[in-house]
Amino acid sequence: MWNRLGIKWQLILIMTLVVTLVELTTLFSVLNIQSTQSKETAVSQVEAVTKSLNNDFLKVILNPTTDAFADISNRLEAFSNVTGIILVNDRNETVYMHGMVKNIKIHKEQVVQNLSLFTQNSLFIKKELIMDGYSYGYTLVDIDLSNHKHTQEEIAWSIIAIFPFALLLGLVVSFFLGANYTKPFTQLLNAMKKSDPTHEKITLVQTNAKNEIKELFSGYNNLMQQVLDSSKELHFQAEHDQLTSIKNRYYIEEQIKAVLKDESELTYNLLYLNLDQFKLINDSAGYQAGDELLKMIASDYANILPEASIFSRVDGDAFMVLLKDSDKKDGLDILEKSLEKLHDFRFTSENESYSVSASIGLIHFKSFEYTFKELIKAVNSALYSAKVQGRNKGYVYNPDDDITERFDTELKTATFIKEALVSGPSRFELFAQDIVPLQYETDMYSYEILIRMWDKDNNFIPPDNFLPTAQRYQQMHEIDIWVLWTYLETVTQNPEHIEMLHSAHINLAGSSLTNPDFQAKVKEAVTHFNFPWHKLELEVTETSAVGNFAKANEFILWLKNIGIGLALDDFGTGMASFEYLKSMPFDVVKIDGSFVKDMHTDPTDRAVIKYIQEIAQLNNQETVAEYVETQEDVDALREIGITYGQGYFLGKPRPLKDWL
Incomplete structure (x- = not known):
């Protein structure tokens, strides 16, 4: 409510409250002072009475004759504000009473105990009668305070009578101050209402003042000019490309x-x-x-x-x-x-x-x-x-073009990928395919993690269909993050599985290695999951590795320091030379399946496989032959010295959950 009032009305209300507060404070202060003075006067009067009549009171106590009573009564008549008095001897016997003593009797016990008592219209006080150090008794005196009360009321009404004039004066001062001191604020308010910097319209304010008002107006004018300039700049930026200015x-x-x-x-x-x-x-x-x-x-x-x-x-x-x-x-x-x-x-x-x-x-x-x-x-x-x-x-x-139809299909597939990345309604699922050692036997297992996708109607979409789309729509790093995180999240809940795991291979797009989001997620995974990182191999195809490894050098060194291995996938199909294979930090070389498929009929393919194996062995790199489909393939690869084999003959892809 207060915040809704204008400054002028706030000032008027404040002035009214101040005047009222001053008036009330004055009233209560004066009344309090008057009351205190009245009590002090009453006490002084009692002192005067008892002091002047002390000998008479003693005479009455020592010789209570009729003449003594008459004499003291005559003298008490001179004290008009004494309403009543009771004289008590040292045996606590009442020996004399004067005036109206009813109220004294009512409050006697309190007065005797406390020596004095103030009521609305009276002061009751006890005074000892002492001579030569001996107490002969005491007097109980009732002093009338009504005259003092009447004086207080007159003073109070005088102060109250002044209040309207003081309030009127306060209001006049408030209006004067409001008119003069709120005028600059009114000017500013009106200028602000008229201004619209977003549409390049501002109203400036002027003043002849030489004080803070001038500084305030100057500050407002400068601020509005800055807002106008900023609005123009923001308007330009909102509609123009920062780099090219189109x-x-x-x-x-x-x-x-x-x-x-x-x-x-x-x-x-x-x-x-x-x-x-x-x-x-x-x-x-x-x-x-x-x-x-x-x-x-x-x-x-x-x-x-x-x-x-x-x-x-x-x-x-x-x-x-x-x-x-x-x-x-x-x-x-x-x-x-x-x-x-x-x-x-x-x-x-x-x-x-x-x-x-x-x-x-x-x-x-x-x-x-x-x-x-x-x-x-x-x-x-x-x-x-x-x-x-x-x-x-x-x-x-x-x-109606076929190409347009193909684009529509890809667009739908890209939408399915987005849905699968956020868990629905389309979905991804991880599969794993055996990577089997050919040179020795072991109870431990290795596999390559594969991704499969189903659309919202549960129709299977082959990887050859959705992965190229993901590449074109720059979704590969998101898929790689999903695969890595989901795999780690799954297997770290099964310590027995990890214990029997020799190595897990996860395919990456080469562009993911240089993607800041992917790099950050891998580093987060290392701190988040309790996983033996030397058991993880990240695979990159030969063609993508050539363009991305040099730019991802710092990240690759970090991976190697953590213990994460790197595998070169589909080697032999791209343009990488054997010199490149030697110079890059690969731990595993995967030989493209096209060489394995024809090695029994084409001596050149067999020779390429053998040569790759020899180079890898010299570099302390392990080899994996893909597309192993027959026992004949296994025997030939084992003879050449290939470390591992992968293919339908050795094991078909199975859901990862079936491995756990």
Whole structure:
């Protein structure tokens, strides 16, 4: 309630309370002082009575004659405020009473015990009669205080009579102060109400004051100017890409949503551009060079676009162009010019020259033909179709194309993957396949962890279907995190299983090794789970290892220090040389199954397997042969010296829960 009142009314209320408090304090203080003085006066009067009549009281006690009583009564008549008096001798006998003694008798016991007693209108007091050190008795005196009370009431009413005038004066002062001292705040309030920095509108305030008001106004003006400048900056940042200064995703998406709801009959074109192999330039020339390339493309490419078009960067190496009020031919013309412009683009960094190209998807549409999500999905499909055809290709969206259907399928699969990563309704499950020692027998077991997926309708989706999709949609590091964490969470609850485990192999995408989220999760797992880390082998395929191991060197060294092993998967199918095999810190080399499958009919394949085994042995690396399908395969591999075998003949994949 108080916070809702204006400063002026708060000031008036405060002044009213102050005046009232001062008035009440004055009233009670004066009354208290008057009461104290009245009591002191009454006590003094008793002292005067007893002192002046002390000898007379003693005469009455010692010689209680009629003349003595008459004499003392005459003298007491001179003390008008003495209501009554009782004289008691040393034998506690009442020898004399004067005036109204009824109240004295009522309070006698208290007065005798406490020596004095104040009531509303009287003072009762006991005074000893002493002569030459001997007590002859005492007097009980009742002093009338009504005159004092009347004086107190007069004073109180005088103070109360002053109160309205004091209150009126306080209100006048309050209004004066309120009018003068709240005026600056009113000015500020009105200025703030009129200002709207988000729409570049501010109202400044002026004053002739030389005191704190001037500082307050100056501070407000400076603040509003800063807010205005910041609003302009934020408005620019909200609509522009920080790196290239062209429009950003938010801006073009809002524009697309607007034209989709436009009541006019205009048609539009939307182009979705993605630079080809931009990651390769980033990896070889560095991120700074990649950023420079993006800025150059944004600046140069904008020159071929119509003035009314909206050009924006929507992702790392992806751009969108919205052509307003344009027919299908306009869209095709821009598509052709875009491909030509980007194909001819050359980029030089540190004396290295790079050619640039882009894949472009195009969709022609009109208002209300699509929802926003449908339109974005369609242009994504067109871009996907362009990429399928190779580099520097364009594609116009056609909902009936096979490629479009394939894109829709991949999009659904990517959705299933997202669901499985958060436990439903689609789901992942871990399987394990035996890795069997060929050179010795043991009761301990080794296996490779495999992942399987079912969609929300419990339809099985083969890994060959969903893993390439995950790669394209940059979901592999999330899958790798899920596999590693779920495996550790499962087996660490079964200590007996871990005790009999020789090694567990888990496949990784090469890109996961350089992914900060994956690296952080592995480090978290090491502190979270009680697992013998020397029993864990992380597998990376030959092709992905070549591009990622150098960049993940620090993380790989950390893995090795923890004791986690590294395996090179599918060796022999990529472009890695035996020199590369020797130079990298692999503990295990897995030989691609294509060599095993044909080694009985192709001497070259058998020779490759043997050569890999010899090189690995020299490097103190173990070997695993994949796709072992027959006893004949086992015998041949054992003879060559291969350490382990893996394949359906040695053991089919089984759910991990069946191993526990």
